Amino acid sequence: MKQGPVIALSGGVGGAKLALGLSRLGLGDDLLIVTNVGDDFEHLGLNICPDLDSVTYALAGLNDQEKGWGRADEGWRFMAALGELGGDNWFNLGDRDLAMHVLRTEALARGESLTQVTRSITRQLGITAQVVPMTDDPVRTMVQTADGPLAFQHYFVRDRCEPVVTGFEFEGIAAARPQADFMTALSDPELLAIVITPSNPFVSVDPILALPGVRAAMAAAPAPVIAVSPIVAGLAIKGPAAKMMAELGMPSTALAVAQHYGGLLDGFVLDHGDQDQADAVAALGIRPLVTKTVMQSLEDRIKLAEFVLAAADELAP
Amino acid sequence: MKQGPVIALSGGVGGAKLALGLSRLGLGDDLLIVTNVGDDFEHLGLNICPDLDSVTYALAGLNDQEKGWGRADEGWRFMAALGELGGDNWFNLGDRDLAMHVLRTEALARGESLTQVTRSITRQLGITAQVVPMTDDPVRTMVQTADGPLAFQHYFVRDRCEPVVTGFEFEGIAAARPQADFMTALSDPELLAIVITPSNPFVSVDPILALPGVRAAMAAAPAPVIAVSPIVAGLAIKGPAAKMMAELGMPSTALAVAQHYGGLLDGFVLDHGDQDQADAVAALGIRPLVTKTVMQSLEDRIKLAEFVLAAADELAP
Numbered sequence: 001m002k003q004g005p006v007i008a009l010s011g012g013v014g015g016a017k018l019a020l021g022l023s024r025l026g027l028g029d030d031l032l033i034v035t036n037v038g039d040d041f042e043h044l045g046l047n048i049c050p051d052l053d054s055v056t057y058a059l060a061g062l063n064d065q066e067k068g069w070g071r072a073d074e075g076w077r078f079m080a081a082l083g084e085l086g087g088d089n090w091f092n093l094g095d096r097d098l099a100m101h102v103l104r105t106e107a108l109a110r111g112e113s114l115t116q117v118t119r120s121i122t123r124q125l126g127i128t129a130q131v132v133p134m135t136d137d138p139v140r141t142m143v144q145t146a147d148g149p150l151a152f153q154h155y156f157v158r159d160r161c162e163p164v165v166t167g168f169e170f171e172g173i174a175a176a177r178p179q180a181d182f183m184t185a186l187s188d189p190e191l192l193a194i195v196i197t198p199s200n201p202f203v204s205v206d207p208i209l210a211l212p213g214v215r216a217a218m219a220a221a222p223a224p225v226i227a228v229s230p231i232v233a234g235l236a237i238k239g240p241a242a243k244m245m246a247e248l249g250m251p252s253t254a255l256a257v258a259q260h261y262g263g264l265l266d267g268f269v270l271d272h273g274d275q276d277q278a279d280a281v282a283a284l285g286i287r288p289l290v291t292k293t294v295m296q297s298l299e300d301r302i303k304l305a306e307f308v309l310a311a312a313d314e315l316a317p
Numbered sequence: 318m319k320q321g322p323v324i325a326l327s328g329g330v331g332g333a334k335l336a337l338g339l340s341r342l343g344l345g346d347d348l349l350i351v352t353n354v355g356d357d358f359e360h361l362g363l364n365i366c367p368d369l370d371s372v373t374y375a376l377a378g379l380n381d382q383e384k385g386w387g388r389a390d391e392g393w394r395f396m397a398a399l400g401e402l403g404g405d406n407w408f409n410l411g412d413r414d415l416a417m418h419v420l421r422t423e424a425l426a427r428g429e430s431l432t433q434v435t436r437s438i439t440r441q442l443g444i445t446a447q448v449v450p451m452t453d454d455p456v457r458t459m460v461q462t463a464d465g466p467l468a469f470q471h472y473f474v475r476d477r478c479e480p481v482v483t484g485f486e487f488e489g490i491a492a493a494r495p496q497a498d499f500m501t502a503l504s505d506p507e508l509l510a511i512v513i514t515p516s517n518p519f520v521s522v523d524p525i526l527a528l529p530g531v532r533a534a535m536a537a538a539p540a541p542v543i544a545v546s547p548i549v550a551g552l553a554i555k556g557p558a559a560k561m562m563a564e565l566g567m568p569s570t571a572l573a574v575a576q577h578y579g580g581l582l583d584g585f586v587l588d589h590g591d592q593d594q595a596d597a598v599a600a601l602g603i604r605p606l607v608t609k610t611v612m613q614s615l616e617d618r619i620k621l622a623e624f625v626l627a628a629a630d631e632l633a634p
Binding site: 046074080081084094095100125 | 361362363379388390391392394395396397398399401402403404411412413414415416417419420422423426437438441442
């Protein structure tokens with residue numbers, strides 16, 4: 001395989017699966033996983049970064065594979081005690097997971113950047129890939145709903161994605177500077193691929209793409225941009241992507257995801273089950289790349305990662 | 318029994334035992350437990366108040382009676398994860414206990430006083446006694462040792478009380494204002510008793526006594542001041558009191574504790590085992606009050622509390 005940097009844009013769980021696959025291909029620190037921070041929020045005085053943590057836990061092998069989120073062998077004594085004390089307990093914080101939030105909050109309060117804190121923690125956990133936040137500046141996703149705007153975690157966790165979505169706003173995005181290593185990698189002549197992982201297009205990937213200068217840098221980058229569809233057979237593998245698409249008046253299809261990313265893409269990976277949409281993807285000027293996209297085992301993750309990088313090699317100019 | 322306020326000055330574990338006994342005598346919110354904050358510290362960005370929490374957990378029935386500190390049915394997943402992430406883990410924070418620190422830290426950051434936070438939490442836990450910090454201002458006990466000064470928790474927990482003590486300093490004490498309800502109660506004409514619980518004289522009780530105006534207000538108070546010896550048969554029931562006394566060149570005896578408090582006391586409770594020191598206590602102008610002071614059962618706590626209040630009644634002017 002060719003040597004050179006690979007950038008993966010990731011949200012939480014779905015993105016973390018492919019990020020784990022990519023991390024097993026021997027790229028070392030040439031793999032740069034750029035993670036959404038629009039889901040981040042302050043809760044109980046703690047800085048919580050769900051997508052960064054999902055990626056970190058997955059790459060360190062600490063994630064709960066059955067539950068699909070959070071840490072394995074997690075405990076809930078903190079939450080039980082919080083309830084007894086009358087604390088705000090709509091957001092579940094596991095006893096192990098808390099260590100991450102407490103350490104990060106302390107480091108940020110000391111003046112470290114989110115990039116620095118994340119680097120310390122991922123190195124401590126033996127992760128060789130570079131995991132970076134999309135920006136060190138605050139960006140907060142607001143979900144516009146029929147009932148008014150909701151902070152992302154209020155929509156996602158507290159209200160269980162029940163409100164009807166009408167749009168999204170990324171507060172702070174205009175002033176946010178894309179993370180420096182991310183921008184450097186985008187203009188690296190050796191760059192092999194820019195992978196948009198199968199995370200939610202609206203709330204996981206779009207915040208990254210909406211950072212000033214990112215779309216232009218991706219368009220100008222020497223490497224192909226390949227997205228993996230988070231929609232398979234009209235369903236989201238996890239989370240509210242399909243529901244959001246329906247509420248936004250789009251068909252819940254892989255094709256609609258390809259259309260959403262549009263001219264940014266060189267290739268689009270869709271599942272065998274959605275092979276009938278390949279021609280329509282090709283008609284958008286995007287190379288359709290059909291394979292098995294549902295990642296159940298570690299082997300599935302690695303195979304999909306290999307498939308994406310092989311496709312990038314083919315699509316390279 | 319007479320009606321009126323009772324003040325108890327308390328440190329952590331030993332004080333909390335007698336505070337629990339006092340809280341079972343039907344005093345309701347006439348019982349004001351004034352708690353040392355010299356042991357408080359900031360750790361991992363959290364505001365930790367060990368003495369306030371020992372009293373609160375004891376009164377709420379949430380304390381671990383076997384271990385003698387912390388909460389019952391405590392878990393240690395947070396600490397395990399903190400270690401994995403490379404965090405500072407010399408101070409044990411239980412998973413349940415963390416809820417207290419997180420809630421308090423958030424409330425203080427919001428601008429609530431320690432008095433307000435403590436009131437909310439103790440009420441939420443169904444505690445009818447008033448538990449108040451000795452002050453809402455920062456006071457930090459520094460232990461002077463042969464190796465230099467140590468912040469209290471570094472001396473007490475990290476260094477396991479091993480350094481030889483040469484003295485104590487209460488940083489911030491000159492500017493600290495005694496808690497308002499405490500000062501009001503001291504001048505209440507109905508005040509029944511001021512009880513110095515069997516906590517460490519040097520690091521639990523002295524910080525309270527060192528607050529500007531407190532000694533004078535105690536001397537002027539209409540109620541008798543009665544201390545319970547934390548030393549029985551030359552040993553501290555718990556903690557480093559006896560070791561400190563030896564290092565400070567004092568005999569490790571109940572009598573030496575009475576001498577330490579000196580003219581502040583009207584009565585001094587010592588154990589049957591130390592009855593031979595009663596005459597020497599009387600010679601100090603302090604009424605010796607001999608009873609069983611070792612509190613193993615809840616009944617022991619209640620009986621000792623009853624004994625102290627009965628003695629206060631006898632000693633009342």
